[in-house]
Amino acid sequence: MHTLKEMKEALLHLLFPHTCTGCGSDILPEDSVLCLRCLHALPETCFEWHPSNPAEKIFWGRLPLEAASAQFYFTKESLVQHLMHQFKYKRNLELGRQLGRIMGEQLKKSGRFTADALVPLPLFPAKEKRRGYNQATVLCEGMAEVMHIPVLDKAVLRPEHTETQTKKGRIERWKNMEGKFVLADPGSVCNKHLLLVDDVITTGATLEACGLELLRGTNTRLSVVTLCIAAR
Numbered sequence: 062m063h064t065l066k067e068m069k070e071a072l073l074h075l076l077f078p079h080t081c082t083g084c085g086s087d088i089l090p091e092d093s094v095l096c097l098r099c100l101h102a103l104p105e106t107c108f109e110w111h112p113s114n115p116a117e118k119i120f121w122g123r124l125p126l127e128a129a130s131a132q133f134y135f136t137k138e139s140l141v142q143h144l145m146h147q148f149k150y151k152r153n154l155e156l157g158r159q160l161g162r163i164m165g166e167q168l169k170k171s172g173r174f175t176a177d178a179l180v181p182l183p184l185f186p187a188k189e190k191r192r193g194y195n196q197a198t199v200l201c202e203g204m205a206e207v208m209h210i211p212v213l214d215k216a217v218l219r220p221e222h223t224e225t226q227t228k229k230g231r232i233e234r235w236k237n238m239e240g241k242f243v244l245a246d247p248g249s250v251c252n253k254h255l256l257l258v259d260d261v262i263t264t265g266a267t268l269e270a271c272g273l274e275l276l277r278g279t280n281t282r283l284s285v286v287t288l289c290i291a292a293r
C-alpha cells in the first residue's frame with residue numbers, strides 16, 4: 062500500500078525526472094541535485110583547515126584578512142567546470158545553494174571562519190539584470206542556511222560606468238571600473254567580522270578591491286571564501 066505522498070512523488074518523478082546535474086544518474090540523495098558519486102568526486106582543497114594556504118597567500122601584502130579559503134580545485138573539462146557552467150549560465154540555482162551549503166558546513170567544521178555576516182561580491186547591476194541573479198548571492202543563501210548568519214547584499218555596491226570615463230579607451234575604462242566598489246551602508250558592517258564570498262578566485266584583484274572598501278567600516282574584520290580556485 063503506497064501513501065498518497067509516495068504516489069505523488071512517483072508521479073512527479075515521471076513527469077519531471079530528477080537527475081544528477083553532474084552525470085545524469087537518477088539515484089539521488091534527498092534534497093540533492095548531485096548523486097553520491099559526483100559529491101565524492103568533487104576535488105576538495107581542504108584549505109579551510111590550514112593557515113597560510115594558497116588562497117590566503119594570494120592576499121598577502123594586499124588585503125589584511127582573518128582567513129581565506131576556496132572549496133574546490135577548478136580545472137578545464139572537469140566536473141567542477143561543468144557545475145560552474147550550470148550554476149552561472151543555466152540558472153541552476155538549486156545547485157548553487159547546495160554548493161553553498163557544502164561550503165558552509167566545511168567552514169563551520171574548521172572553526173576558522175566564525176563570521177557575523179556573509180557579503181556576496183556584487184556584480185555590475187546591468188550584468189546581474191541580464192543574468193537574473195548574482196551567483197555569489199546564491200552561494201551565500203546556501204551558506205546562510207547552515208552557518209545561521211545573515212547575508213548583507215546591500216552593504217557594498219558596484220556602480221556602473223560613469224559619464225566622465227567616456228573619453229578613455231575601452232580596455233582602460235574596464236580596468237578602471239573593475240576595482241570600483243562603494244561602501245553604501247557603513248553602519249551594517251561596523252564591529253563585524255565579514256565573510257566576503259565569490260564563485261572563483263584567480264588573481265584576487267576584484268576581491269581585493271571589494272575587501273578594501275568593506276574594511277573602511279569601523280572595526281570591521283574580513284575573511285574571504287570562494288567556491289573554487291584555478292589549479293596551478
Ligand SMILES: [Zn+2]
Pocket residue numbers: 081082083084085086095096097098099100
Ligand atoms: Zn552524478
